[in-house]
Amino acid sequence: MSARHEVHVLNDITQWTAQAAALTRDLQQQAVHERGRFLFALSGGRTPEQVYRRLASQFSDAPQEWSSTHFFFSDERCVPPDHPDSNYHLAEAALFRPLNIPEDRIHRMRGEHPNPDVAAREYEDVLRAVTNADPAGWPQLDLLMLGIGNDGHTASLFPGTDALRERRRWVTVGDAPSGPPKRLTLTLGVINQATVVLFLASGDGKADIVKAILEPQQDADRQLPAALVRPDRVIWLLDRPAAAKLTGDHAEGHKRLT
Ligand code: 6PG
Numbered sequence: 001m002s003a004r005h006e007v008h009v010l011n012d013i014t015q016w017t018a019q020a021a022a023l024t025r026d027l028q029q030q031a032v033h034e035r036g037r038f039l040f041a042l043s044g045g046r047t048p049e050q051v052y053r054r055l056a057s058q059f060s061d062a063p064q065e066w067s068s069t070h071f072f073f074s075d076e077r078c079v080p081p082d083h084p085d086s087n088y089h090l091a092e093a094a095l096f097r098p099l100n101i102p103e104d105r106i107h108r109m110r111g112e113h114p115n116p117d118v119a120a121r122e123y124e125d126v127l128r129a130v131t132n133a134d135p136a137g138w139p140q141l142d143l144l145m146l147g148i149g150n151d152g153h154t155a156s157l158f159p160g161t162d163a164l165r166e167r168r169r170w171v172t173v174g175d176a177p178s179g180p181p182k183r184l185t186l187t188l189g190v191i192n193q194a195t196v197v198l199f200l201a202s203g204d205g206k207a208d209i210v211k212a213i214l215e216p217q218q219d220a221d222r223q224l225p226a227a228l229v230r231p232d233r234v235i236w237l238l239d240r241p242a243a244a245k246l247t248g249d250h251a252e253g254h255k256r257l258t
Helices: 013-035 049-058 087-096 116-131 204-214
Strands: 004-010 038-042 069-073 075-077 143-146 171-175 182-186 196-201 233-239 255-257
Touching: 004 013, 013 038, 013 049, 013 143, 013 196, 013 233, 038 087, 049 087, 069 087, 069 116, 075 087, 116 171, 116 182, 196 204, 204 233
Parallel strands: 004 233, 038 069, 038 143, 143 196, 196 233
Antiparallel strands: 004 255, 075 182, 171 182
16 A cells, blocks of 8 residues: 655744644554554654654643653664763653653663664564564554655665665664764664654755655655655655745645645
């Protein structure tokens, strides 16, 4: 079945942040209602920070609302958990600590491990233990948040890398052309098994790559890592500057692309 793409374009960053928090909340309630818990993989990068802070402030009086949620990571930089480049570090400060999320429901990738491949296999064990997925299959996360880089990378799946070509492993080592070179990342197999993938992109710096992914002009665009993300349901949350180069009818507000 082809992926169902939904593109939401919000007027400004305040509306964008509110919509991201509301969507996350709706999907959490749906998962808890249907399956008794919410398996939520956070995105790396800086874009989701304001969404995490919004969720934390929205639920500061009711942190128990997250008692059925298990937090995972889509990727991690191979740095210590207190390093400013650590995706865990950002989520800890913006979301986990403010909501006092218990350790046993935070499943971070051990970016500090001296052997990234061992850390990747460890995280596969964590996914297997928490999701009860069949080792021969793929774990199914309820919501997987992703960002997008200007080269079309997502999670730590960079163009032309082994990590992007990986078809068997659940977690592997990514090679980044900039920033911390070694990464841990979920593979396309896990990403494409998610119930919902939510792409977050804001600001005019993302307009070109958003255009290339949502309105590909050439075959190379269709091979970009973010273009290979095809689970059953994909939601793109854009602010107007990030959507500025879109010409299709999804450029004007909320539109469902089939
Ligand atoms: C990471 C990410 C990466 C990120 C994009 C966008 O750890 O770097 O997972 O895929 O989402 O690079 O990053 P920004 O949100 O900082 O623009």
